[in-house]
Amino acid sequence: MASPKGSRSQMKLPIFTRKGTLEVPSPTEKDWSKDNEDDWLFKDPDQEQDSLPQPYRMINKMVNSLFDRSWEIIEARDTSSKAELHRIQPTIYHPLRESKLSTTPNCMDVSQDHVFIGGSKGFSIYNLHNAKQLYVWEKLKVDVISILVTDLGSEILIAPVDETGIVRLFYFYKDGLYLIKAINESEDTSKQTTCIKMEISKGGNFAALLLQEAGDIWLNVYKLPKESWIKEVQYPQLAVNTKKKVRQQLQLVGPIESNLPLPIEMDMNISFRGDVKLSLPVQIMKIKPPKPITGTTFKSPLEAFAKIAGCRGLGSGQNHYIKASQWEKREAILKATYKKYLDGEWEPEPVSMATFYFLLPSRVIPMPAGVKRSPGLACTLGVHWTDHHNFFFYSLNRTLKDKVDPEGVWPCAAPIMESQLSPCSSYLVLACEDGVLSLWDLAQGLTLGVVALPENCFCQSIHFLKYFLVHKGQNVYPEGSVKCHMKCVVLCTDASLHLVTASAIQNSTISLLVERPVKYLDEAICAVAPVQALPGMVLTFSRDGSVLLMDVAKSQIVCSFALPRSYSLAAPWNPVFVVSLHHPCFLLRGDHPDEIGSASKAEDIPNSIFYFNFEDYPLLENLSRNCTIPQASILDHPTFAQALPLEERCEKFFQKSIQNLAKYKVKEEEHWTRLERYSLLLQNEDLKK
Structure with a gap:
């Protein structure tokens, strides 16, 4: 029996219809009539769909589209689950101790x-x-x-x-x-x-x-x-x-x-x-954001030079000799050139924020004359403001009555977005809006280089690592201090992670540790924390709540740390944790998701602080206890030789030269012996002639 017109089967499958009335064919094939192919007409399935009346035609298209989209999602999830099974899962370690709290821990x-x-x-x-x-x-x-x-x-x-x-x-x-x-x-x-x-x-x-x-x-x-x-x-x-x-x-x-x-x-x-x-x-000082650059009130260049007597604040752009009419002309040209982008509603400018550091005396920042120098005593405050190009230096040896002027200014080519000072206060990194990182050695008074992040990558945070070396396949800390060498990890806004290495005698390098997640968006890194107890190791916190320990030297995941099954990170994009600088451990806050929704009061929500100790896990036990190696054990390491002070490097060079003198003397004797034999050979040839 033929299907009724407008049914699902008619709309989805090609239909061949015959001119004239339909007849029931004979069960025997030899009795079938020889029909002419011209008597058959092909009707497009889409035309069958269009023949439906509204709103059924629209409903039919929506149902088909929903079915196709659902099938695509099912196939993608099936492919993802198969790929997940083939992925290598790191070793998972659980906390050693739990501290239950009566209140919600906001910070620690x-x-x-x-x-x-x-x-x-x-x-x-x-x-x-x-x-x-x-x-x-x-x-x-x-x-x-x-x-x-x-x-x-x-x-x-x-x-x-x-x-x-x-x-x-x-x-x-x-x-x-x-x-x-x-x-x-x-x-x-x-x-x-x-x-x-x-x-x-x-x-x-x-x-x-x-x-x-x-x-x-x-x-x-x-x-x-x-x-x-x-x-x-x-x-x-x-x-x-x-x-x-x-x-x-x-x-x-x-x-x-x-x-x-x-x-x-x-x-x-x-x-x-x-x-x-x-x-x-x-209170000794009150610092306000830099004033916007306006037209000058100076009548002559001499007045501008007198304003910056002693080069105080030179480079800030304030004491210039540009008239207000010149600024107005430049602004008019800008508006005329980019009119289509400037027209429309403007959002209010955000309040300018400041990032500041206390800096120790160095070759870049000398201690003022007449001030007694004390080890570890800060002498300068370094400040930069959002959407500004300059990094200011303010002396701390002043009173509130003194005029607040910067003692020095470092202008950058682009506004400074992020910055970070190393824990030893010797190295400074300035990350600009154009993705360029300026690396400074404040103690020695020199720049370690300039590196650029990949295109469309912008700095989100900078984390310094204690300088380490790879000796016999293991990360180690050289015994004693290392100068003119630094390593840091840069987390970008696209969740990619990069390792920056710089030294005074080699070009600065940048290498990719973690790519921007494209397929697994939940694996995007939200926070990074260096682990000083483990050389070359950092903790990474992802949006899916995973906490991983990464070896930046090999760009590999060492292990994973997980909370008990009944707990999870309440805000994985902003985890509450702290890593100890003096002990091989870190603390992590965990919440009970099953009971949060049923809790009637905030104080009834169960919260806990979990304790992880690196030395108690088999895979990390040796790494944390054998992390330092004497300098004498790795004198032949090329990187370590460059990390030594200049005097020690020169002494090491002369010692190697003396040791090689005996080798050079043997080679010299062999060379003269070959020359003597060759000369005798030539003499015999001449005699034969």
């Missing part, structure tokens, strides 16, 4: 043997090795969103920043915690400033805060009287009665009326010493 930092975790209404202190909670300071009405910890040797500076942008400076010494000051807190809420970024110099002598208020932004620099603090905590001036002492010992979790439960394992030795008043930081 490590110093010496202590872990500082910022969370709800304050911060807490834990022991790094046994995960015991030592103290809880919760006296705020808002959460702590970031915490900065600086190691001063026997003391520790703690600087938590809360949600309102207020910075409080704490001093931690032995068993006492002291509140120095809420630096930018104001009694008038209408004049309250917000701290965007904070840095403390190595050694704790200076601090800098990037503050914002009502659209204005500036940088405040303070001198910290750390010499006075140690005396004030050792010999307190105020007496404390017995009743107040008892109250302070009980005041471990904030106010007395707090209902937060005490941890089971609590070390009762640490106490908050609110009775001891420490010396306050002294």
Whole structure:
């Protein structure tokens, strides 16, 4: 029986129709009539679809398109799953210890043997090795969103920043915690400033805060009287009665009326010493963003030269001799040339942000005359602002009354996007908007080179590696300091990862470690952290929540670190973690996704900090314990020979020359013997003639 007109089979398959009435053919093939091919007509399936009335024709096309698209997705997923099975999976290591918290940890930092975790209404202190909670300071009405910890040797500076942008400076010494000051807190809420970024110099002598208020932004620099603090905590001036002492010992979790439960394992030795008043930081400088370049008010070039007496701030572009009419003409030409791009609505310009570093004395940054030089004491503040070409140097040996002018300016060809100072404060990398990286050796006062990122790659973050060598197939740290050599890892905005190597005697090189993910977008790298305990190793955090350990020398994945099955990273694109600089371990925050949706209150959400120790994993045990090798063991290594100081390299060259003298003498004798035999041969030939 023929299918009804407009059915699915008629629309999808070619149909041959015959002119005239249809007849039932005979079951025997020999009785079939010989039809002429001209009597058959071919009808296009698309015409059959078009013959459907609306809206059925549109529904039919949508269903077919959806079916085809679904089939393509199924095939792509099947191909991906087959490829995933053939991929080599790294060894997975799980955490050794879990610390369950009653509040959500927003940030954390490590110093010496202590872990500082910022969370709800304050911060807490834990022991790094046994995960015991030592103290809880919760006296705020808002959460702590970031915490900065600086190691001063026997003391520790703690600087938590809360949600309102207020910075409080704490001093931690032995068993006492002291509140120095809420630096930018104001009694008038209408004049309250917000701290965007904070840095403390190595050694704790200076601090800098990037503050914002009502659209204005500036940088405040303070001198910290750390010499006075140690005396004030050792010999307190105020007496404390017995009743107040008892109250302070009980005041471990904030106010007395707090209902937060005490941890089971609590070390009762640490106490908050609110009775001891420490010396306050002294503001020495206020730096504002560079002013836009406008027309000059100078009447002659002599006035412009007089303004920059002593070459202070030379290169900033401020003290120029360009008239306002010239700027107007240039602006008119620009608008006329790019009118089609400039027309339309303009978004408001973002507030200019600052990146700043405390720099040690060097050949580039000498210590001012008459100032006593102290090892590890910062003398200059390096600053650059977003969408600006210049890197400024400001001397820290000044008072608030002194005029704030930069002592030096490094102009770049393009606006500076990112920068990074090495932990030893010897190397500086400036990443410009055009993808060019400028590598500087501040200690020696020379540039190590300029490298360019691949096309359409822009720098997102820079991470310095402690200089390492590959000796007998293993990454090792040379014993002692290495000068004029640096290595860093650059994470780009397209999630690609690059290794940059530079030295004073070789050209700078850049190599690709991880390509931009095209097929597996969830594998895009979001964060990178160098592991100082393992030479040439970095931790990478991806969008899919995976944490991988990479060997940058071989560009290979060594192993993977995973949380327990019931936990995951709450925000893989912004993980909360910290890597210890003094111990072979790192800490990672994990959340319980199955219980987050059912939790009624934020404090009921289970959160944990997981502890990973590299030395406890079989694959990494030898790497972390045998990471340093004496210089005498690798004297023949070409890279290590170049890393030696100039005097040692010259001595090594002369020693090799003396050792080769005997070889050269033997070769010389062989050469004279050959000449003598050849001369005798020629003499005999002449006699024969």
